[in-house]
Amino acid sequence: MNALAREVGAGAWARSLAHRPEISVEALALVVSGFFTLSFHHAFWRAVIATGALHGAGGWLTGVSLAVSITALNMILLCVLLNRWTAKPVLTVLLLATALAAHFMDQYTVYFDDDMIRNILHTDRKESAELVSLGLIPALFLRGVLPVALLWRLRLKPTPMGRALLVRSVCLGAAIAVAAGGILLSFQNLSALMRNHTEVRHLITPGNYLVSLGRVLLDDGSARKPRTPIGTDARVVARAPASRPRLLVLVVGETLRAQNWGLNGYARQTTPQLAQIDLVNFSDVTACGSSTEVSLPCMFSPYGRGHYDKGRIKHSQSLLHVLEHAGIPTLWRDNQTGCKGVCDGLAFESFEHARDRRLCDREGCLDEVMLRGLADEVGKRPGDMVVVLHQLGSHGPRYYKRYPERLRRYRPACERSELGQCRPSEIVNAYDNAVLYTDEFLARTIHFLAGQTSRDTALIYLSDHGESLGEHGLFLHGVPYAIAPDTQLKVPMIMWMSSGFAAARGIDMQCMKKSANRPSSHDNLFHSVLGLMQVDTREYDPDLDLFQHCSAVPGSTRS
Incomplete structure (x- = not known):
């Protein structure tokens, strides 16, 4: 009897491992959007709390408005990027990259604006290696590798082309409506926050590094043209004949x-x-x-x-x-x-x-x-x-x-x-x-x-x-x-002659x-x-x- 029970248990365990849940691309996009909001925005919420935007009677409403809007905006992004064939590769890259970005935002309060992305692109191997530490491993595993492993266990539900286009259009429209509604829910507070603390948008991920990366690539594409000459009229003022160089x-x-x-x-x-x-x-x-x-x-x-x-x-x-x-x-x-x-x-x-x-x-x-x-x-x-x-x-x-x-x-x-x-x-x-x-x-x-x-x-x-x-x-x-605080902007300077x-x-x-x-x-x-x-x-x-x-x-x- 015990042997039979063990055999049945082993079979159930094997069947559970072999089972691959099925999910639509739209449902997957919604789940991942929520995961982004819940798991990758610790630095963002710290910065928002520090501004005082969540204090007072209406603070909770501003927090809800932000969470809903961020999730809906991520949903819009994923609705544009994902289909049955691109969903897993694209989400793999996004999950791993966002886990890395979130780690550095949490550890060092890194703002992923254009200048930071440019710094990253121009950083060499030795500088990059200095930022790799043992603390990065659990963060990357829990928020990147593990979700990617779960992602690849899923089966994406096949949908006829016509129905897929209809469903995607409805989802995209609903996400836009929810994003607009979330913003309107606390419009006055949100507009004041974004107007007075524009830097916090560089902590909303993955949009922060994706938008900045796009701008930097466009800018660098135009940077290959020759530099504009300046000071072509320059000459050294005449000195006394005995002057030393x-x-x-x-x-x-x-x-x-x-x-x-x-x-x-x-x-x-x-x-x-x-x-x-x-x-x-x-x-x-x-x-x-x-x-x-x-x-x-x-x-x-x-x-x-x-x-x-x-x-x-x-x-x-x-x-x-x-x-x-x-x-x-x-x-x-x-x-x-x-x-x-x-x-x-x-x-x-x-x-x-x-x-x-x-x-x-x-x-x-x-x-x-x-x-x-x-x-x-x-x-x-x-x-x-x-x-x-x-x-x-x-x-x-x-x-x-x-x-x-x-x-x-x-x-x-x-x-x-x-x-x-x-x-x-x-x-x-x-x-x-x-x-x-x-x-x-x-x-x-x-x-x-x-x-x-x-x-x-x-x-x-x-x-x-x-x-x-x-x-x-x-x-x-x-x-x-x-x-930027004075610690980052005030610098030493000396002159000797x-x-x-x-x-x-x-x-x-x-x-x-x-x-x-x-x-x-x-x-x-x-x-x-x-x-x-x-x-x-x-x-x-x-x-x-x-x-x-x-x-x-x-x-x-x-x-």
């Missing part, structure tokens, strides 16, 4: 925020070597964007944030091209993922995959690698020259990989990619150690320049954007500019130090460099030249 090094920092910069009065002295050097520290500097993809092209353009036009900046030549038009050769040395178009067609060296046992491992190189062979490169060009050193800097989330062991001063330091799993003090410790290394790198670069006997030399350091270290639940960077450079340019360094607390921004870089190198062009604006009011020698004949 000038060498300017621009160090573009990565992810270093002003709040942790020792020279700005931070509680920790994270810039001990720079503090021993006679230089100018600009203490109130605002970045053009909260990501490299935005800030780097912007800071090298004449338009900046003051006249910000992403398309115009993207399709125009940069400061480096203007210098080349004036006959000043440039060299971009890169320990990052490229110059984002700033140095297109110009001299470029990448150290991202350099081989140096002392400074590099399989995951990348310390920034010192860019100083290797720099003297030889500079020696090849005897006249004026501008060199850009693009740092890896304090790039997260693996801050602990951005400095050598000798600078592991602040302990314990967070040594994992999942920043939310570390104590706040550990994250700050790792980040501050990375700042210490930037301090050392800049000091070494200045000492190199000070040793150049055949040229007048100068250095400008300016970070591309800042970083959030967990304040208000935010990590990393890339928050839309309109709502040899005595010969200052004298030749007639710059009063004491005057510069007195004015260094005035507000400045990335917008000043383009014009300040042209002024330092005395490049005359109609693109030059003396009002944005940080050195103009402290110089006895004009940076341009037009100033």
Whole structure:
């Protein structure tokens, strides 16, 4: 009898495993739409609650309205994308991609706007690998792999073509009506929310990354046309016959925020070597964007944030091209993922995959690698020259990989990619150690320049954007500019000149130090460099030249 019972049980179990439920494409679309709303919008609801939109007597109605509208909008999307043949492949991609997107939105409050999608598309394998952690595995399995496995167990109900078109039309119309009804249910509150907090729409998934991806692909398709020339009239202002050639090094920092910069009065002295050097520290500097993809092209353009036009900046030549038009050769040395178009067609060296046992491992190189062979490169060009050193800097989330062991001063330091799993003090410790290394790198670069006997030399350091270290639940960077906190927008900037450079340019360094607390921004870089190198062009604006009011020698004949 027991054997018979076991045999019957085994047969029932086998039949249950073999059973594949049947479902229509429309019903599947509705189930998945509800799953998207329930499982992938934790970051969205956190952001909405933080706005206060769900508070008060009508808050519950606004919440219901949002949930209904989001589900209906997802239903509209799936009704357009799915049919009997495309349903499983399309939903497989959407479920896995949305599970990944939701993980990063939940962990780091990532907003999937156009700039973030562009950052993702231009991120290399090493940067992507830093974001892959053990915490990603259960999130991807529970919200992606498992639903996909269940999806492929289903059988899609066959429907004659005529009836399928009728049913799909009815479902699409019903979804549109429900979406409209959901919006009207709390229209006043929803319109105020979307008008005053437009950024929350970038947390509604999968629409956020799909819409942004479409816009980026369209924009990048038009980006292949030649860049519009600027500063073709540029020329170097005549100097005294005995003047020495000038060498300017621009160090573009990565992810270093002003709040942790020792020279700005931070509680920790994270810039001990720079503090021993006679230089100018600009203490109130605002970045053009909260990501490299935005800030780097912007800071090298004449338009900046003051006249910000992403398309115009993207399709125009940069400061480096203007210098080349004036006959000043440039060299971009890169320990990052490229110059984002700033140095297109110009001299470029990448150290991202350099081989140096002392400074590099399989995951990348310390920034010192860019100083290797720099003297030889500079020696090849005897006249004026501008060199850009693009740092890896304090790039997260693996801050602990951005400095050598000798600078592991602040302990314990967070040594994992999942920043939310570390104590706040550990994250700050790792980040501050990375700042210490930037301090050392800049000091070494200045000492190199000070040793150049055949040229007048100068250095400008300016970070591309800042970083959030967990304040208000935010990590990393890339928050839309309109709502980006100061931790992501306020950046350090310093300037050093040899005595010969200052004298030749007639710059009063004491005057510069007195004015260094005035507000400045990335917008000043383009014009300040042209002024330092005395490049005359109609693109030059003396009002944005940080050195103009402290110089006895004009940076341009037009100033």
